[in-house]
Amino acid sequence: MKRKGILVVVSGFSGAGKGTLMEQLLKTYDNYSLSISMTTRAPRPKEREGREYFFVTKESFEKEIKQDGLIEYATYCENYYGTPRKYVEEQLNRGKDIILEIEIQGALKIKEKFPTALLLFVMPPSAKELEKRLTKRGTETPEVIEKRLRRAVEEAQGIEKYDFIIVNDDLESCTRRLHNLITAAHNAPIRNEEFIENMRQELNALVKGEK
Template sequence: MKHKGILIVVSGFSGAGKGTLMKQMVRCYENYALSVSMTTRMPRPGEEEGKEYFFVSKEEFEDRISRDGLIEYANYCDHYYGTPREYVERQLERGKDVILEIEIQGALKVKRKFPTAVLMFVMPPSVAELKKRLEGRGTESREVIEKRLKRACEEAEGIEQYDYIVINDALEECVKEMHSLIQAAHHAPVRNEEFIEKMKKELSELK
């Protein structure tokens, strides 16, 4: 019996390494599809259109909102971020587990629309390590780094609404842990209602 894929929402403080984790997940395991978000921010050095993000104007993004073409969207550090609907729904129907890498506002919106989605929050082992990683990027000003650290304080208030907390200390171990949690989620009763009903029916026929 072919199972529909499940939606995995991954969030985390900026600098926690969630982007690296997601790329490694897709590289190591076949059944994941990484959704590409849309944003109105400018590309960082090395980022490619359609790979890291779809980079669009504010007007184009708002047009997509008006046509219900996004599963979720949010404003983060003065820019829009959102998840295009068509790609995600197509991959789920194919049986792929779709990973959305989005921030906390969007994640909670997705959970309301897709109650069976699995929400994971990626954290560094310490705040000192978080600051070190942000500074180590070398792509952002001191002002932007401070803004991201302030944002992390705000986001910490919503972490308890996630299903799992994942500490990104060692990359390979973290990837294995996330994969194990997702595989376990496939066996939750809420995702196997059709099979459960089939078994109940067959059992009742034995009486």
């Protein structure tokens, strides 16, 4: 049976360490592909076009929306974020597990379109730790940090809609837990309906042949 890729959606509060976690996952294991999102926000220091994001204008983004070139999109802190359709579908067909690091709005839209998608939510050990990480990052003003914390309050109400939560308390152990969850998800019945149906047909054929 050919192994099909799983669409894995990873969300979490800004500052929870999603990006670092995804970087470590791809560095440690070789069957993952990280989807590159498109956004209208400005690049942060050290971010490069086509690596962290595809940085586009608002006009270009809205053109992609009209042409159905995104499998999801959402607004966050007054900017658009979206996932290009073509790249995702290519990777899944190749058997790659593709990781989408997106916000909660987009994640729930993905689940509607792709019921077999695996939704994971990354959390810090505590709210105080989240504030500490946002401040330590040093890339945003106090006003933006406050906005991100307020956004986290809103997102905390939707966590129950995810399949699993991952507490990012230690990078190595967190990466290992993430990999184990995705590996186990390949054996879930919802992702093996064709195999299950073939097994049923073979069993029925065997039973009929014995009579």
